[in-house]
Amino acid sequence: MRKIGSRVRxxxxxxxxxxxxxxxxxxxxxxxxxxxxxxxxxxxxxxxxDGEIRLRTARGVLQIAGAQLKIQAIQTHxxxxxxxxxxxxxxx
Amino acid sequence: xxxxxxxxxxxxxxxxELQGEHLADFINKATNAGLDLSRIQWLEEKKIxxxxxxxxxxRLRPFLRSTKTKVRIRSKLGFPFWIAxxxxxxxxxxxxxxxxxxxxxxxxxxxxxxxxxxxxIPTGEILASLQEEGVYVGQMKSRIxxxxxIQHRLTDKIPRLSxxxxxxxxxxxxxxxxxxxxxxxxxxxxxxGRVNLIAKRSGLISDIQIERGHPVVDVNDIVKKGQLIVSGxxxxxxxxxxxxxxxxxxxxxxxxKVLGEVWYESEVTVPMMQKRKVYTGVRERATHxxxxxxxxxxxxxxxxxxxEVEFIQQIRPIHLWKWNLPFGWVNEEQLAMKWVNRKLSVKxxxxxxxxxxxxxxxxxxxxxxxxLEEKILHPSEQNGKVVMxxxxxxxxxxxxxxPISQGx
Numbered sequence: 001m002r003k004i005g006s007r008v009r010x011x012x013x014x015x016x017x018x019x020x021x022x023x024x025x026x027x028x029x030x031x032x033x034x035x036x037x038x039x040x041x042x043x044x045x046x047x048x049x050d051g052e053i054r055l056r057t058a059r060g061v062l063q064i065a066g067a068q069l070k071i072q073a074i075q076t077h078x079x080x081x082x083x084x085x086x087x088x089x090x091x092x
Numbered sequence: 093x094x095x096x097x098x099x100x101x102x103x104x105x106x107x108x109e110l111q112g113e114h115l116a117d118f119i120n121k122a123t124n125a126g127l128d129l130s131r132i133q134w135l136e137e138k139k140i141x142x143x144x145x146x147x148x149x150x151r152l153r154p155f156l157r158s159t160k161t162k163v164r165i166r167s168k169l170g171f172p173f174w175i176a177x178x179x180x181x182x183x184x185x186x187x188x189x190x191x192x193x194x195x196x197x198x199x200x201x202x203x204x205x206x207x208x209x210x211x212x213i214p215t216g217e218i219l220a221s222l223q224e225e226g227v228y229v230g231q232m233k234s235r236i237x238x239x240x241x242i243q244h245r246l247t248d249k250i251p252r253l254s255x256x257x258x259x260x261x262x263x264x265x266x267x268x269x270x271x272x273x274x275x276x277x278x279x280x281x282x283x284x285g286r287v288n289l290i291a292k293r294s295g296l297i298s299d300i301q302i303e304r305g306h307p308v309v310d311v312n313d314i315v316k317k318g319q320l321i322v323s324g325x326x327x328x329x330x331x332x333x334x335x336x337x338x339x340x341x342x343x344x345x346x347x348x349k350v351l352g353e354v355w356y357e358s359e360v361t362v363p364m365m366q367k368r369k370v371y372t373g374v375r376e377r378a379t380h381x382x383x384x385x386x387x388x389x390x391x392x393x394x395x396x397x398x399x400e401v402e403f404i405q406q407i408r409p410i411h412l413w414k415w416n417l418p419f420g421w422v423n424e425e426q427l428a429m430k431w432v433n434r435k436l437s438v439k440x441x442x443x444x445x446x447x448x449x450x451x452x453x454x455x456x457x458x459x460x461x462x463x464l465e466e467k468i469l470h471p472s473e474q475n476g477k478v479v480m481x482x483x484x485x486x487x488x489x490x491x492x493x494x495p496i497s498q499g500x
Contacts, residue, residue: 044120050134071132071142074123 006058025058029088037064037081037088045074053081054091061091104146104170107131111139112161121155141166202231203263210269213252218267221249227258227265236260286345287493289322291315295352295490305346315352315490322346324496343496350491351460356453356484360445363477366434371402374428382407383419402427441478442471449482461488 009024021028021041030038039055039062046061047054053069055062069083112118115138122129132142144152156163178185205227207215222228225242226235236242243256246267255270289305294317300307305322309315324346381388387405404427409420436444446468453463464485471480 044123045116048116048119048132048134048140049137070134071119071129073128073130074119074132075128076123076126 027055027057027059027062029062031085031088034066034085035082037085039079039081041077042079045071045079055079059090062088063091064088100145101170104168104172105143106146106149106168107141107143107166108149109135109139109141109164109166110156110161111164112159113138114159115140115161118155118159118161121159122152125151125155127151143169146170146172199263200233201263202227202229202233202236202260202265205229205265205267207267207269210271212271212274213250213269218246218250218269221246222265222267224249227267233260233263236265286324286343287495288320288324289346289348289350289491290494291317291319291321291350291352291490292492293317293352293354293488293490295354297321297350297352298487299351300348301351302346302348304344305348321350321491322348345496346493348491349460349489351487352490353464354486354488354490356486357481358449358452358484359479359481360449361477361479362436362441362445362448364436364438364441364473365476366436368432368434369429370432372428372430376426378424378426380422380424381419382422387422387424398428400429400431402429436478438471438473438478442468442480445471445478445480446482449484453484453486457486457488461486 006024006026010020012018013020013022013024020026025041027042028040030040032038039057041057042062043056043058045053046056048071050069051065051067053064053071055064064081064085065087066083066085069081069085072080072082074080110118119129119132127148128145129148130143132140134140152163155161205219205222207218207222210218219228222242225245226237227242239258242258246256246258246269247253252272253269254272257268259266259268295315297309297311297313297315300309300311300321302322305324307322309319309321315321324343380390404425406423406425407420408423409416409418411417446466450463450466454461464487466485467483469481469483471478473479
């Protein structure tokens with residue numbers, strides 16, 4: 001049911017020319033160099049450790065791998081991660 | 093998202109350590125409840141540390157219980173904790189405050205009163221008058237009346253002072269005075285008065301102005317060098333013994349001016365070639381820095397003039413309040429110049445020679461002297477020079493004091 005909803009929203013945003021991150025509930029990720037990652041529209045932390053952080057998103061689990069990772073700040077829909085980031089990917 | 097660090101430290105925050113099985117769960121719950129978590133760091137398995145504001149710490153408890161997390165405070169950061177720490181050492185703080193108050197209070201008192209410049213008037217007397225004006229050791233500086241008022245009142249109070257300057261330097265009150273010069277006894281009658289006046293140069297007496305004493309020569313008499321002109325003895329009149337009632341030993345002294353006509357001759361040589369310095373009009377202005385009395389010339393910025401140059405330097409030290417710093421700027425002006433030879437005619441040379449001789453004579457004559465007449469005697473030209481003799485007739489004070497010997 002949820003999958004169909006998101007697909008409808010994607011079609012609507014393509015058709016109406018609305019930015020996708022506004023229309024859909026998908027995460028918006030900003031990476032600055034190898035040392036900072038901002039994620040908007042996350043749904044909470046699933047796993048947190050030195051070398052790996054997993055975030056729940058509408059699209060699925062987002063994995064951020066690296067070393068000496070820490071959460072600089074966290075709010076309901078926004079998270080700011082610092083450390084040596086080596087990989088950002090969706091786990092299916 | 094950027095944290096306002098100073099605001100955080102103003103409100104105070106806690107650095108805490110959490111230990112438990114479901115830490116990620118805890119973070120989600122706390123975040124959803126609106127707690128402001130930051131700097132979350134993974135320490136080891138099932139152990140993290142984070143920072144949060146004090147207020148949020150008390151809202152943490154339900155989430156801790158539901159996720160079975162243990163909490164430990166690592167450090168307390170920020171202003172409120174600093175205040176609390178200072179409060180514990182309140183005794184030290186009061187002492188410090190007291191110290192500041194005492195310093196402030198003591199430095200607003202007058203700690204010494206000094207009088208300088210007095211010779212005759214005893215310092216104690218001036219200090220007593222100052223005390224009446226409210227200037228004394230232990231007085232508050234703010235209660236000392238206005239400087240100009242003190243100066244005015246003191247000059248009124250002590251008439252023997254001709255000038256009074258009052259100032260406060262830190263905790264010292266300094267009074268500078270200038271006493272009125274009193275006419276000394278000596279100047280009134282004094283030892284200097286026990287003199288005769290004699291001629292210091294031969295000449296024709298043209299005028300006699302006597303304040304004290306008895307003239308033995310007359311106007312239009314010719315006197316020789318060393319001759320007695322005015323006697324300082326009372327009743328000293330050898331020719332006219334009929335008046336001689338008072339004793340010859342009574343000495344009143346002589347004082348006065350005797351103007352006489354005197355002749356001077358001076359020989360002057362004036363070279364006919366005169367060398368003079370002339371500015372060409374080419375000039376260059378520049379400003380250089382100077383350091384410790386040494387001008388720093390930057391080689392590429394200053395273009396020096398060629399040839400003979402005269403420098404005019406004006407030093408502008410940088411002032412700091414009342415001190416001159418040992419560095420500053422030098423305004424330098426370069427004036428190009430050259431030497432010009434000028435050939436004088438004989439007539440001009442004589443004129444120049446006359447001016448020179450006249451200036452020389454006048455400087456020798458003193459305040460009463462003046463030149464009556466000048467004559468140029470046989471000017472002649474020799475080897476490019478004009479040699480001449482100039483004869484001056486001048487009026488000058490020829491009286492010179494000579495002590496009267498007491499043994500006679």
